[in-house]
Amino acid sequence: MFRRVLAAAVVVAVAAVLFVFAWPQFFGLQQTFGIAHVVSFRAAAALIAIALIVGLTLLALLARPVRRFFATLAVLLLAFTLVNAAVLSTRGFGDTAFETAGDSTVTVLSWNTLGDVPGAATVADLAIENDADILTLPETTKAFSLEVAALMKAAGRPMWVETTAFDQISKSRSTSVLWSADLGTYTVDESVGQTATLPTVVLRPDDGSGPTIISVHAVAPIPGEFRNWQADLDWLADTCAGENVIMAGDFNATLDHMSGLASSATTTLGDCADAALATGNAAVGTWPTTAPALLGSPIDHAMATENWRVSGMRVVQDQDGAGSDHRPLVAQFAPAG
Template sequence: MEENPVGGTIVTPPRRRGRFTKALPWLAVTPFAAWAAARVAGLERGSLPTQIMTVTPYAAAGSLLPLLLAALTRNRAATALAVVTTAALGLSVLPRAFGTAEAGTGRPLKVLTINMLFGRADVSAIMELVRRFDPDVLSTQELTPGAVIDLDEAGLKDLMPHRVLQDEWSAGGSGLFAKYPLTALWDLIPPVGHKMPAGVLALPGGRPVEVVDVHPYPPLGAQVHNWNAALESFPSASGDTIRILAGDFNASLDHAAMRRLLRRGYKDAADQVGQGLTPTWPANKRIPPIITIDHVVVDSRVGVRAVSVHDVPGTDHRAVFAELIVPR
């Protein structure tokens, strides 16, 4: 019903109202159906679609609204499409909240990773996590020379004296710290993205373990091509080498590039124990963390006992701690 400028009202024809009622469920469900198709088939291309894909868990929840609308308007075809859409998004997302893996037997390996935001992360908070969880390896991103000095002065040099560092006065610095001897692998990762040092950890009780400090460029603008190249550059898990990838991947499990990496013999530790939907960025902001881009990715032969996520003042990333079991 419309208002008449001369006075009175204009009655909207029933035919027009009927057309709008029929079109409304389609208008609501179509964007979610397109999202589901892109997610399932890995069709995201370019910077903006790649960034948007990180909020797929929220799209999965939101897809219930057009389903309800289609059902209320008794549009069978739109309802059927909405059911398929919600199911596709739900099956893509919900398994991360239900851990199904068994840790198995072997040697324990504890890994802690944190993006330090240009070295500004609170050193005392990081050291509190190190002392509480006693990690065998600490993987740091955006590590500056000043942060290395501050960490060592706070006691890290005594607790984790072995390291492979590529610290810089920028976002590009990274570094691995370890309790046990750590031998650098300078040629393992091609120079794509920020510094991503790697090393062979002499873990007691068996074969050494390779550890990679992960930090590709974020998929912003033209950097999306370097981001894809970085994720493709990690070697596949194979043979006798057990490899752990830990850091700020700037990627979620809803990215096709990330899923391709996992299909090359890896698994996401948090996903294995029902913590795959725990967000890690942005932390310490007015809004709570909303997306999960920091990961501990392990060889598929590695067991996962537990994964936890922790706030660290001074940085926009949350720390991720993983308790692993490495086969002997």
């Protein structure tokens, strides 16, 4: 009798844990330490679950006295795998189709360069190849960004440059943004505050006609920074407010972590909607480059308010050898309506 009670208790506990990891939003635990890390890697978690299912199935076949116990655990893991597969499939495993760009189209390239590692020519070539109007570059210094801008100008794509650096000791504490001269001049808005540990750049158009541009770098949810990570996401949700905002960069957060931070049912974070989710790319991992994209974590994003329509988006997967631990992404926005 005791053995049955113990087995039942274990099954209930495992079922509860798997339910939390599969959909932490149900309990409001998506930003809880540990749970937030597991849900960041849904595909990898599902792959591990499949391996455990195989092992438990073999044990169930070999150990008759505990066959039902192991078989039940395997069924629970199968349900966990199917839930993750369903979530990932609804978010999309990659659709790289782009509409033909129009005169009012704005193309965004975002890349955490890990402290200028890929080299200015690599970043400039990628921006020119994709006809980028805005570059959001976390962990990128001003000197590097000016070099990128010079290369783009030489190719007929003059760009303005702005960098915010919290110090000159670590390149990770610099965030840069480049934008096309065709968009006009912009000024940094310091009145809105800042992300807590790593800088985010908020640019407002001087003539009031262009989009507010936000180059994002939220801190990672590591020990010692977890509360700052939560505060960063709250601040980003508050900062994406208004009718004309384009926001991109390293959010160090997946769509799961952003649950509950949208201002409406059609947005993702504040008034901004995620381009990857709109185009079927939200299950494609941007970090780390050492893992296959479909096993990685989609923590880099491009977003915009509802006056913009996403007309194309892709995670760039041919730069994994460039040195950064993040993949670049390219998003194309066209005026809505």
